[in-house]
Amino acid sequence: MRALRNPKRGRAAAAAVLIVCGLGLTAQGAWIPAKAAFAQVLLERAFARTLASGHPEKPWPWADTVPEARLSLGGESYIALAGSSGQALAFGPGHVEGTPEAGEPGTAVYAAHRDTQFAVLGRLRPGDPIAVTRSDGTMATFRVTGSRVARWDESGIDPRAPGRHLALSTCWPLDAVTHGPLRLIVEAESDGQGDARSD
């Protein structure tokens, strides 16, 4: 019966390996949305401090980015960070480099993960309001004008377009599980209001 003992031991080892790998991947997978949710709490606090002090405040001591604006859309509110590197995007929406601040002439672009903060983009309809509170305390308000899908390198967004525009981008399709070249772009136009101090 020795022949039977080996498979048993092998099976035990296999089970252990599978369980360990499974736990590891599950933890990794679960960590991503957990990190995003937790980071938003810290970012919210840091942004409140930024508004109060007038200086950029880091959300945690070793952070390499600062909260830049609060985006309010579709009934949700997120703190956006400067820059759109993968690291910044792990915590919240990023303000894409080379585009103006929201409310300034041109097109301000924010990007975020489709499966965390910007899952909400799929629910936006033309006419829906979007408000952006900037770190200087001013608020710019926009109305959604429409949305479209484009390749990441053919976005057609002109950061220097005349008028005051806002573009929000996330990966498309929203329910895909792998990375792809397509982006959903929701476009909005300044509705001329806003600019009121918000405290």
Added chain:
Amino acid sequence: MSVLAFPLARTRPRAARLAPLFLGFLALFAIPGATRAATPPPGSGELVLRGPDDAAPVEAPRLMTDVTVDVSGPTARAVVTQAFRNTTKEWVEGTYVYPLPEDAAVDSMKLVIGERIVVADIRERAQAKRDYEAAKSEGKTAALTEQERPNVFTNAVANIGPGETVLVRIEYQQTVRHTGDRYSLRVPLVVAPRYNPAPPIVNLVGEGPATGGADPVPDRDRITPPVLDPATHAPVNPVTVNVSLKAGFDLGALRSDTHKVNIEEAGPQSRTISLADGPVPADSDFELVWKPAPSVTPTVGLFREHVGDRDYVLAALTPPEGKAGPRLPRDVTFVIDNSGSMGGTSIRQAKAGLLAALDRLGPNDRFNVIRFDHTMDSVFPASVPADQANLDRAKAYVAALEANGGTEMLAPLQAALKDTNPEDTKSIRQVVFLTDGAIGNEAQIFSAIAAGRGRSRLFMVGIGSAPNGHLMQHAAELGRGSYTNISTIDQVAERTRELFSKLESPVVTDLTATFSEGGADVTPGLLPDLYRGEPLVLSAKLPQATGTLTLSGRIGGTPWSQTLDLSSAPEGAGISKAWARAKIGDAETARITGRMTAESADAAILELALGHKLMTRLTSLVAIDATPRRPAGARLSSAELPLNLPAGWDFEKVFGTAGERAAPIAPPPVQRRAELRRAAAPAVALPQTATDFEIRLWLGLTLLGLGLLVARSRRFA
């Protein structure tokens, strides 16, 4: 529904009337080259369709069309015979999308199967569709004619037997177009591929009912039949055209710029016209133009018809040309379509037309040029004086245009109609719009014109071999302007001159029509302003055609009026149909502009359509054979008949190199001035915004589950 079954040749008058049917039928076999040329080489991508049980693919039926038009004075009656020939060993259903003139009053359809003729009934659209589907599933041969646009129709024919040919014969009434001393008849022969702007993406995501902007082309799948690439397929759908012309006056010049024709003289007022080279592929519209003999001035066209207990009158009268008053400075915005559908010969015609138009501007005029595909640009940020420097700059800009991309017409139209100075009465604001109109969102365009026209007047210039006449005519009507077609490069000079003489001459305004007897129902309800050479065409329903009709208005500020005696009007044919068709057009316009609610407009249209047996958006013609013929158990395959690409078009510019419709999701119009246009505008690169947490989570949980399973099985082993 009446089913007539008799040997055709024995009943002489009937046989004579059916001559076109035979022509079409015989021509099918007389010119095998034209139809067989389309036999696909293996693997050429000929349109085939898999049956429901995924058996062998089935070819679409072959089609041959004969168009016979009888022109009699101001009206024309046309008979279009389509022969659907099933070359397969299966029972098939064929669907063919085809054009008719935008003002066609379609009132008759007959289905001919062997020796049986089935006369179609007019029914409400949904009911007609149900009846057709029922007949189709019962194995009866049936035909259904539906209107997709006032100038785009679909014929579906079900249960065509193996090797059989079935004929569908449609008849319609139309009025002859008349401007200056030029009379013209246009027979559209192909539906050009349309660009259909994408619905807002938010709707596609669609959780819950769509509340955002609705799809601008809700029926996109009905107006996008397959189109053959002329590079890999011989032309299909051969067509013959015969016109019998009785002008009602002594004829001068008569010609067709679009096709080579044979002309036979049959008296001073009559001609017989046929295609010189026999059947041609249905890939460009047929246009016939005639003028009266130089010594003749055609008199007022006034005709009447008695139908039921009512009289109908049709009046066509050209007001005299006014004296040119002081010339007001004009502010002209030119809009040129440089989308992919304009590729090939169309863009050359459009550019030549626009360059000729720029030369006609005076030193006191102002102008601007906007170009659009799925993006748009303007040469100047706002209109500028027409001085040499500005004109040179605009001309260089126009000369460099190339056709490419989608056709997002709404934004450039709105930009052109935007008036920075709406109260200005010292200048005239005009918009000249050059396009082939190959779009599916006509309704959106019409609403924008009705809402935004202000004091601007919109002049449409239809370009190319198969322009969208419905868009041209209706946009000009809503924009209180006029429209003209440039079908070939040879017509550019003549038609541009004509357009400009309209732009420059005094307009006939404040037109009213007064009948001395009461009870007249007049259409159009609001008489349009008229440009030089344009006739006033109106029709009316009266209890009795007696008394007088007085037309009055102002020509460039001077009052004018003319009185016509109705009782002396000669009898005309089809006047009541023309009146009903015009009333239906009025109701459609009222619906678009919001003067009528959708419900009340639809009710009015339905009543007119059923009363006068006309096909409309809401009514269809359906013919059903009495006896089922397809044996029970034999399968029926369906196929959409492919269309030719309109002549002069560039297939790749419209469909892309892969042979698929380019840009399923339209990029938005990016508004940018020409000066700001940068070589390869640095569009923002968007970061990767997807995480793979879901994959990891699922993979992790799966592994975990597997591990636990293995562990359990070990315990019980």
